[in-house]
Amino acid sequence: MKVPPxxxxxxxxxxxRVRGQEAEVGITDFAQGELGDVVFVELPAVGQKLTQMKSFxxxxxxxxxxxxxxxxxxxxxxxxxxxxxxxxxxxxSPYEKGWMVRVKIQSxxxxxxxxxxxxxxxxxxxxx
Amino acid sequence: xxxxxxxxxxxxxxxxxxxxxAKMVPFAGFEMPIQYEGIVAEHRTVRGGVxxxxxxxxxxxxxxxxxxxxxxxxxxxxxVDAIPDGKAVYTPMCLESGGIVDDLLVYATGSxxxxxxxxxxxxxxxxxxxxxxxxxxTVVDENEETAxxxxxxxxxxxxxxxxxxxxxxxxxxxxxxxxxxGEDWTLVSRTGYTGEDGFEIYVKASRALPTWDRxxxxxxxxxxxxIGLGARDTLRLEMGYCLYGNDIDETTNPLEAGLxxxxxxxxxxxxxKESLVEKQRAGLARKxxxxxxxxxxxxxQGSEVTSQGEPVGTVTSGSMGISxxxxxxxxxxxxxxxxxxxxLEVRTRGLETPASVVGRPMYAGGxxxxxxxxxxx
Numbered sequence: 001m002k003v004p005p006x007x008x009x010x011x012x013x014x015x016x017r018v019r020g021q022e023a024e025v026g027i028t029d030f031a032q033g034e035l036g037d038v039v040f041v042e043l044p045a046v047g048q049k050l051t052q053m054k055s056f057x058x059x060x061x062x063x064x065x066x067x068x069x070x071x072x073x074x075x076x077x078x079x080x081x082x083x084x085x086x087x088x089x090x091x092x093s094p095y096e097k098g099w100m101v102r103v104k105i106q107s108x109x110x111x112x113x114x115x116x117x118x119x120x121x122x123x124x125x126x127x128x
Numbered sequence: 129x130x131x132x133x134x135x136x137x138x139x140x141x142x143x144x145x146x147x148x149x150a151k152m153v154p155f156a157g158f159e160m161p162i163q164y165e166g167i168v169a170e171h172r173t174v175r176g177g178v179x180x181x182x183x184x185x186x187x188x189x190x191x192x193x194x195x196x197x198x199x200x201x202x203x204x205x206x207x208v209d210a211i212p213d214g215k216a217v218y219t220p221m222c223l224e225s226g227g228i229v230d231d232l233l234v235y236a237t238g239s240x241x242x243x244x245x246x247x248x249x250x251x252x253x254x255x256x257x258x259x260x261x262x263x264x265x266t267v268v269d270e271n272e273e274t275a276x277x278x279x280x281x282x283x284x285x286x287x288x289x290x291x292x293x294x295x296x297x298x299x300x301x302x303x304x305x306x307x308x309x310g311e312d313w314t315l316v317s318r319t320g321y322t323g324e325d326g327f328e329i330y331v332k333a334s335r336a337l338p339t340w341d342r343x344x345x346x347x348x349x350x351x352x353x354x355i356g357l358g359a360r361d362t363l364r365l366e367m368g369y370c371l372y373g374n375d376i377d378e379t380t381n382p383l384e385a386g387l388x389x390x391x392x393x394x395x396x397x398x399x400x401k402e403s404l405v406e407k408q409r410a411g412l413a414r415k416x417x418x419x420x421x422x423x424x425x426x427x428x429q430g431s432e433v434t435s436q437g438e439p440v441g442t443v444t445s446g447s448m449g450i451s452x453x454x455x456x457x458x459x460x461x462x463x464x465x466x467x468x469x470x471x472l473e474v475r476t477r478g479l480e481t482p483a484s485v486v487g488r489p490m491y492a493g494g495x496x497x498x499x500x501x502x503x504x505x
Contacts, residue, residue, distance in 0.1 A: 036166060039424075039426065058477065062167045062168065062447055062448050063162075063167065063361075065426065
């Protein structure tokens with residue numbers, strides 16, 4: 001199971017890639033494996049404001065549905081439109097082609113509340 | 129509380145599942161494979177080729193003795209006494225109230241009746257069957273000693289014929305043959321739960337692993353794959369087949385579940401007959417219907433069904449209809465909203481999705497040799 005070292009993570013299995021003022025968000029390899037085949041993702045509209053650790057969407061897999069939690073607060077600047085026709089990208093490429101939203105980071109302090117790759121892997125240890 | 133992790137049983141195929149990298153989950157007291165490569169791929173394998181399911185968690189109970197046929201016929205709603213040797217029958221088994229104790233297969237094997245029941249209900253069923261048994265019937269628990277594989281898909285016949293010979297090709301839907309004695313006993317039946325042509329193979333647990341290996345050898349040219357319980361559920365749901373615990377249970381009766389074709393109200397006394405005759409006479413208040421959703425959100429068990437906002441039912445099973453391309457569900461709908469073509473809504477996570485009542489099966493493209501449904505009489 002992949003946990004790229006350059007990303008930050010939540011305990012709820014989202015990842016964040018910080019690029020300047022922007023954060024790209026998705027779910028982790030562990031999360032997609034637990035969910036199984038993703039068939040539908042419901043994402044916020046561009047311009048919507050997200051609040052850290054509040055739900056910003058849902059993800060339907062064949063067997064189950066799960067909330068998506070915002071790792072950081074801020075305005076949505078882009079959503080991954082490819083997921084509409086091909087939600088399986090989340091299974092196939094959770095850290096790249098399966099990204100979900102980009103958010104304009106509202107307060108960089110919030111990044112401090114996220115887990116490092118090493119801490120996330122430790123948290124996963126409890127599942128393994 | 130039970131400590132589920134330490135009390136889970138394993139089927140004889142457990143090591144094979146691990147070797148294939150299955151994701152194992154607790155199911156009905158067993159540690160079972162929910163998926164190997166993924167539910168969508170596995171579902172498509174069965175619709176288009178051939179797949180094999182470990183269904184050894186299912187429970188086998190044999191009725192033996194001079195009264196076995198008559199007793200089996202009293203336990204279940206369908207006709208299972210005067211049926212030819214080699215015939216299998218799907219049937220509910222009811223409470224006096226008409227509520228469903230379980231749904232099962234009954235195999236007519238000589239003067240015996242072999243009942244194959246749901247894993248989650250096995251202990252309950254066994255106690256129920258013991259408690260009503262007359263003195264000329266012996267109830268034999270064959271659960272632990274029996275392993276079962278389901279080989280399902282349009283290419284299943286070639287695979288199974290390669291192992292058991294051409295008589296496999298002559299099996300009609302819902303018939304079977306047996307061969308061998310003692311530990312070599314094998315039962316091959318043309319039955320399944322997928323909507324595709326297919327077979328269920330029963331062997332003694334001591335022969336389980338060699339049987340698995342023969343199936344995979346024989347299936348190699350057809351690219352056979354192991355299929356988990358996840359795809360078993362999506363396959364059966366597209367066919368509108370009931371799953372005990374979701375769509376039917378002790379609070380639902382076979383008539384409202386759309387299983388009227390399995391209820392022989394004109395046969396001799398059976399448990400639940402009076403109640404079912406009365407329910408038939410009074411008319412049904414609700415019916416289990418198929419739904420196809422016009423949207424992307426998936427209906428889940430417990431989702432509310434409404435008609436222009438008014439509650440008229442509840443979803444009992446819901447998932448992605450992988451071969452249909454839209455979310456599908458089954459729901460109990462108030463009888464005035466149960467006709468095919470009725471437009472309803474399913475409320476999932478606060479939002480309404482339009483849905484249409486459709487006939488079961490919802491997926492019509494399967495290779496299964498469908499039985500002629502018998503009208504309730």
